[in-house]
Amino acid sequence: MASSIPAPALADAAAAPATPAAGTVRRRTTRLALTGAAFVLFLGAVAAAAPWLAPHDPTRQSLRARLGAPTLEAADGRAHVLGTDHLGRDVLSRVIYGSRVSLVVGLAAVVVGGLVGASLGLLAGFRGGFADTVIMTVADAQLAFPFILLAIGIIAVLGPSFPTLIVVIGLSGWVSYARVLRSQVLVLRSREFVDAILALGGSAGRVILRHILPNVLSTLVVIATLELARAIVLEATLSFLGLGVQPPTPSWGGMVHEGREYLDTAWWISTFPGIVLMLTSIVVSRTGDWLRDLLDPTLRGE
């Protein structure tokens, strides 16, 4: 164990592999990983097609339809299948639109974290010396305190907005990418062909694009998937605390928050978005685990 504090995405050293017949396990893992990927695609499709899928306008309020229980009956043929909230808005439509916030913030945060982490990792690996020391010290230090507290502090002061949210959530995850790229660069740097390319006048950029990125691509995909799950949960948590996406924009975390006061009388307001969020988080993070087993067994941890 080189460092006793693991990077977030790699935090759980998964259980030792079950070893009945490697082939069967592999086939099953492939199928599971594909199912997970299909779920993510499905979610993306729902988010993209929200205006056509949602039976109602997600922000349209109706005093007469307040706190309506889930029902299949409707006067105009468009039932509130998952009920209505305290302002008479359709819960199903809000859950459908909420997927947009989760995916957009989640994916954007993964891109931000990935770009920052990958660049700093490459820099640390190639430059070595002082740059390496500084970058890795900051990485260690960031892992040494709970980032959600800092996120709360920063958002409290800067005020919640989409860009702030994306940057803060993204920066909370850069360390995993940086570590992987750095170690990969260190491995390749010592190889003779890299020296040969550099000696022949090839640029560092060429080494990175042609030799390092292809080598780490599958690892990056695994980390990005695990980070996506983490980013979605972090966004929902911040929105639940009132520090994320602001009303009336529907977000899953925000909906759980709004329904909290009505748990006793209208349980559906909190429960449905919460279940969808939980399912998304579990499936996406499990997909990451499956991809890891499939693409890169060395990432399993010890």
Added chain:
Amino acid sequence: MRGVLAFFGQRLLRALIALWLVSTVVFVVMRLSGDPVPLLLPPDAPRSEIFRVRAELGLDRPLPVQYATFLGNIARGDFGRSIHFREPAFRVVRGYLPATLELGLTAFALAVLVAVPVGVFSAVRRNSLLDHGAMGVALVGQSAPTFFIGILLILLISLKAGLLPTYGRGDWRHLVLPALTLGIFAMASIARLTRSAVLEVLRADYVRTARAKGLSERLVVAKHTLKNAALPIVTITGLQFGTLLGGAVVTETVFSWPGMGRLAIHSIYNRDYPVVQCAVFLSAVMFIVINFAIDLLYGFLDPRARPR
């Protein structure tokens, strides 16, 4: 001994750098937030008054000076005065600390008491129905959002079944659901890691030897396996405690638990930044100190973890 000292120094340096980074970020964010003076004064305060308060708070001095003063102040535990409570922010936050510690320690104890036996059992009875069941639950516990687990527990156990109170702090019954919610992530992580730590040891040569010389399975597990698996389990468990305290802010908000985390969230709504900063900083300090202590413990117990 030199190895121990080098290790100690390295970890101390890391903890100090983390502390310095936290305080620097707090300072930068505070500066970004703009001028706090209008928040402190009535809206119709004269300009002379504004300048007086600004000078009093040192805001008219150059930034590096302000930064140095800031670092000096927090080193002495001075985070400024709470705008809402009208007393030093540090004293306010300290008043909420016991509730957070009560919740955190209970959650941690609950997590360890459940997770370690489950993890050991799962490893010993590997691939049994119980193993698969427990590890399935643990996976869900690790990736489910904490705040929604809390909401579900309130809905099902407090409201529908009427077994426990929904919120607030009081006798032990108030503590059950928040502690379970806060502890569930740590519980899941500790159970999974205990399982893999025990499995690791069960594969070791000396365990095979112990079996070969005809010891009962029970003795093999109790005497030869658990002792050797204890080290990684202690480390992981300790690290989970820090993470757990960091997550308290969410659980406290869900259950209206009067601790530091909920105080921080309320202070955000009140725009009471000194209290927010102090709460964030103190939580980070607790987290860093705990991790530092665990690192040291680990370094003393296992020479392989020290730098060579």
